[in-house]
Amino acid sequence: MDCSEARHALWxxxxxxxxEAEVLEARQHVEGCPACESYLAQDRALLDAYDRASxxxxxxxxxxxxxDALARERSRGLAPTPPTKGRRRxxxxxxxSVVGLLAGGFAVSLRNGPEDLNDGGLFAEDxxxxxxxxxxxxxxxxxxxxxxxxxxxxxxxxxxxxxxxxLIGAEICLIEGRRGAMIQYxxxxxxxxxxxxxxxxxxxxxxxxxxxxxxxxxxxxLALITWAVHEIEQALVGEASQEHxxxxxxxxxx
Amino acid sequence: MNQTFEEFVGPHIDRLYHGALFLNAGxxxxxxxxxxxxxxxxxxxxxxxxxxxxSEEWLEGKLVGAFLARAAAGSTDDxxxxxxxxxxxxxHEPVGYEPxxxxxxxxxxxxxxxxxxxxxxxxxxxxxxxxxxxSYGEAFGVLNTDLDGLKDLLQYRQVLLAAVVQGSVDQxxxxxxxxR
Numbered sequence: 209m210d211c212s213e214a215r216h217a218l219w220x221x222x223x224x225x226x227x228e229a230e231v232l233e234a235r236q237h238v239e240g241c242p243a244c245e246s247y248l249a250q251d252r253a254l255l256d257a258y259d260r261a262s263x264x265x266x267x268x269x270x271x272x273x274x275x276d277a278l279a280r281e282r283s284r285g286l287a288p289t290p291p292t293k294g295r296r297r298x299x300x301x302x303x304x305s306v307v308g309l310l311a312g313g314f315a316v317s318l319r320n321g322p323e324d325l326n327d328g329g330l331f332a333e334d335x336x337x338x339x340x341x342x343x344x345x346x347x348x349x350x351x352x353x354x355x356x357x358x359x360x361x362x363x364x365x366x367x368x369x370x371x372x373x374x375l376i377g378a379e380i381c382l383i384e385g386r387r388g389a390m391i392q393y394x395x396x397x398x399x400x401x402x403x404x405x406x407x408x409x410x411x412x413x414x415x416x417x418x419x420x421x422x423x424x425x426x427x428x429x430l431a432l433i434t435w436a437v438h439e440i441e442q443a444l445v446g447e448a449s450q451e452h453x454x455x456x457x458x459x460x461x462x
Numbered sequence: 463m464n465q466t467f468e469e470f471v472g473p474h475i476d477r478l479y480h481g482a483l484f485l486n487a488g489x490x491x492x493x494x495x496x497x498x499x500x501x502x503x504x505x506x507x508x509x510x511x512x513x514x515x516x517s518e519e520w521l522e523g524k525l526v527g528a529f530l531a532r533a534a535a536g537s538t539d540d541x542x543x544x545x546x547x548x549x550x551x552x553x554h555e556p557v558g559y560e561p562x563x564x565x566x567x568x569x570x571x572x573x574x575x576x577x578x579x580x581x582x583x584x585x586x587x588x589x590x591x592x593x594x595x596x597s598y599g600e601a602f603g604v605l606n607t608d609l610d611g612l613k614d615l616l617q618y619r620q621v622l623l624a625a626v627v628q629g630s631v632d633q634x635x636x637x638x639x640x641x642r
Contacts, residue, residue: 212613220595250623251592253568257626258484258593261570266479270494274475277502278468387466 209237211244221248275382279343344379353378357389365404367391368460373400381405388441400446400453402460410439415457417450418443433457467508471501474521481522484589485529485582488574500528522594523604526586530605533582568626576625583607584618592619 209217217234218225225231238244345356350367353375357365360380367375373393381390381403388405415435431450434443435457444453444460478500482493504524511520577585587605590596591612598612605612 216598216609216613219591219598222595223597250619254573254592254619254623254626257568257570257573258480261574262477262480264476264480266476266497267490267494270479270497271475273494273498274471274501275468277498278505281502281505382468386469386472 209233211237211241211247214238214241214244215247221251279380279382282343344377346377348375348377350375353391357391361387361389361406363406365389368393368402368456370456370459372396373456395446395448398447400444400448400456403441403443403445405441406439407441408439410436410441412437415454415461417454435461437461467505470508471504471521474518475501477518478521478525481525481589481594482529484574484577484593485526485585487576487578487585488571496525496529496532499532500525503528519596519600522590522596526590526604530582530586572626573622576622576628579625580618580621584615584621587612587615588619588622591616 214234214237217230218238238248343360345353347353347356350369354364354366357378367378368391373395376392376394376399378389378391381388383403383405386405386407388403391402391404393400393402413434413436415433418432418434430445431448431453432443432445433450433453433456434441436442442457442460444457446453448456475497478497479493482496482500483490486492486496500521504521507524580588583605587601587607590601590604591598598609601612602608605615607615
């Protein structure tokens with residue numbers, strides 16, 4: 209058995225394998241062969257270097273490009289509803305507020321794993337992406353919106369029915385690759401959005417202000433509350449006081 | 463299949479991006495484009511394949527397939543030709559890199575840049591077999607070659623190693639690779 213045959217027989221070296229005759233012969237060859245010993249040491253060094261370089265996460269912009277492209281692919285065949293002029297302006301103003309919040313030193317980490325959904329950072333990420341969202345429905349009909357969300361998400365999702373909240377529509381959102389709903393309401397002329405992100409293993413959690421956002425004062429009039437019910441992460445975000453959103457969240461979580 | 467495609471690929475994007483970065487010799491814009499192109503194509507196949515077929519390896523194979531298709535389609539870069547000319551295959555001569563202890567360290571950035579010194583198909587073979595630990599047999603189909611062809615491609619590992627060592631030297635004047 210030569211070097212090439214021995215390396216082939218033992219590749220990849222970490223993989224457990226049956227001690228068949230070919231494997232035993234290859235091991236015997238490598239143990240007595242300085243060239244193979246050097247080859248495997250070099251291999252280890254190369255692999256270590258690659259693994260070190262691969263610890264960095266992919267750019268956030270790439271993740272957004274991927275999920276936006278997939279959303280576009282998925283929405284082919286659906287009739288995308290273009291946002292109204294007022295809606296677009298509101299989203300951009302809100303997005304600008306969030307950008308300002310970030311620039312102002314509020315540490316919203318977009319690098320957190322799914323287990324950190326309750327810190328608000330990922331909701332902020334999707335909130336910024338709303339300006340280019342395409343899969344949406346504009347309707348005040350609770351049954352119609354419910355059918356849309358149920359069809360898109362494959363599970364029953366029903367908008368809130370709380371006095372004072374007027375349903376205006378819903379969108380499909382993407383947070384760390386998870387498809388969820390963002391249901392939009394108007395209350396006294398101000399928009400409030402309700403996120404519902406299905407996630408297996410999510411345990412119920414009481415509503416609380418998202419630490420990433422701080423107080424509503426610091427967010428330029430925006431507040432964010434997160435909570436969870438069984439297997440669904442939720443958040444309320446909008447131009448309202450933190451106290452008022454907390455009250456709505458408690459009602460919604462009942 | 464219970465997972466959406468977005469749920470399926472989410473955990474793999476980092477790994478695919480680093481693969482794309484190596485395949486594109488450390489160039490970020492084409493690496494990002496490759497990931498995007500790969501996943502958009504895989505999205506349509508995902509709906510047609512059997513449950514359990516889609517996996518990390520499936521995506522890695524798609525990435526390499528997309529990379530080779532793009533390389534074959536358009537590059538005029540001398541170093542990115544898909545198939546290395548047989549006459550230029552590197553020899554088995556060892557590179558002047560002799561690790562003397564377990565504390566050997568290769569400059570990671572130099573490793574990605576060094577990919578530019580070898581042909582596209584060899585880069586793909588090295589990524590699958592050396593970095594992603596595919597067996598030779600698993601790599602045949604994706605690379606559209608046979609055992610001898612794969613062994614030839616893996617000889618470029620020596621060229622890569624030499625380029626990494628040289629890159630480390632060029633980077634800061636210190637031979638971190640152990641000498642040449």
